Amino acid sequence: MSIAALLAAIQSWPISAAIRGETSGTEWLFPIIETLHVMSLTLVVGSIAMVDLRLLSLASRDSSISRLSDEVLPWTWTAWCAAAVFGTLMFMSKADTYAGNLQFRLKFLCMGLAALNMLIFRFGAYRQVARWDSGETPVSAKVAGALSLLLWIAVVFFGRWVGFTT
Amino acid sequence: MFRPFADWLANTPLSKILQDQSWVVPTSQSIHILAVSIVFGSACMLNLRLLGVGHSGRSVSQLSNTLVPWMWRGLAVLLFTGFIQTVAEPVRQFVTPMFWTKMMLIIVVATMTVLYAKAVRRNAPVWDAASSRPARAKVFAILSTLLWLAIIVCGRFIAYTWSFYA
Numbered sequence: 001m002s003i004a005a006l007l008a009a010i011q012s013w014p015i016s017a018a019i020r021g022e023t024s025g026t027e028w029l030f031p032i033i034e035t036l037h038v039m040s041l042t043l044v045v046g047s048i049a050m051v052d053l054r055l056l057s058l059a060s061r062d063s064s065i066s067r068l069s070d071e072v073l074p075w076t077w078t079a080w081c082a083a084a085v086f087g088t089l090m091f092m093s094k095a096d097t098y099a100g101n102l103q104f105r106l107k108f109l110c111m112g113l114a115a116l117n118m119l120i121f122r123f124g125a126y127r128q129v130a131r132w133d134s135g136e137t138p139v140s141a142k143v144a145g146a147l148s149l150l151l152w153i154a155v156v157f158f159g160r161w162v163g164f165t166t
Numbered sequence: 167m168f169r170p171f172a173d174w175l176a177n178t179p180l181s182k183i184l185q186d187q188s189w190v191v192p193t194s195q196s197i198h199i200l201a202v203s204i205v206f207g208s209a210c211m212l213n214l215r216l217l218g219v220g221h222s223g224r225s226v227s228q229l230s231n232t233l234v235p236w237m238w239r240g241l242a243v244l245l246f247t248g249f250i251q252t253v254a255e256p257v258r259q260f261v262t263p264m265f266w267t268k269m270m271l272i273i274v275v276a277t278m279t280v281l282y283a284k285a286v287r288r289n290a291p292v293w294d295a296a297s298s299r300p301a302r303a304k305v306f307a308i309l310s311t312l313l314w315l316a317i318i319v320c321g322r323f324i325a326y327t328w329s330f331y332a
Contacts, residue, residue, distance in 0.1 A: 046207015
């Protein structure tokens with residue numbers, strides 16, 4: 001099955017038509033899903049920013065990195081899963097439009113880079129976290145924090161821009 | 167009754183400048199969402215702590231001292247970007263009850279947060295110990311979370327309701 005055929009198939013599913021308002025008799029499903037997506041994504045970005053700002057030694061300096069991570073990151077993952085579910089539902093309603101949209105693609109590129117950055121940090125600098133857990137963070141941790149912050153800001157910008165270009 | 171004012175504002179030179187630059191509103195909205203992330207993310211972390219949900223790393227007063235100032239910074243950015251969006255598209259904002267409801271809810275939640283922060287500053291040890299924490303801590307936590315959720319709903323629904331009233 002080609003990608004175009006797959007996208008067309010996704011778009012023709014009953015649930016996709018319902019979100020578009022064609023079969024559900026209401027125009028409100030998409031705005032409601034979009035609002036839930038915004039609620040989830042703000043929690044993702046807000047909670048990641050707390051950890052990133054701590055890695056940059058710009059906030060929460062009274063908390064160790066590992067304690068802050070334990071406190072915050074479970075919420076980040078929960079919110080990320082919610083954002084992904086609602087985002088997928090929005091995607092399904094106009095799959096071929098979104099798949100071909102430049103801003104949409106750039107958004108996912110940035111999320112991929114954010115994931116890569118996280119993995120490099122988690123299995124690199126973070127393995128020695130005990131050495132700098134409560135004090136000044138090493139350059140590698142600062143770079144990871146700054147990159148994460150910038151990439152998530154880009155994800156929000158491209159995401160908002162999708163709404164203006166589709 | 168706000169319609170004549172909106173029409174007048176839309177014809178001011180500043181509004182015309184903002185309308186002519188097609189990047190202004192999407193950029194402002196993206197920054198607005200990033201600021202929502204800071205404010206809503208901080209509010210949720212604080213409120214979950216007050217409700218005793220999740221990993222309790224820092225004390226209530228420690229968390230408040232870190233997060234409440236970030237909430238005010240975020241709110242300042244929200245007011246500025248909201249102002250830009252209102253000057254650029256005054257009719258869109260002023261005709262829908264969603265906008266006015268949102269403004270009223272912001273005043274309520276901001277007032278509540280000021281009072282909360284004052285109470286914690288005045289008597290940190292009482293608020294830090296779960297046994298002596300006033301019962302209104304949980305009321306504040308639930309109300310503030312619900313208010314921020316309602317504010318996000320109103321904000322997103324301005325876009326979907328204004329054309330009914332214009």
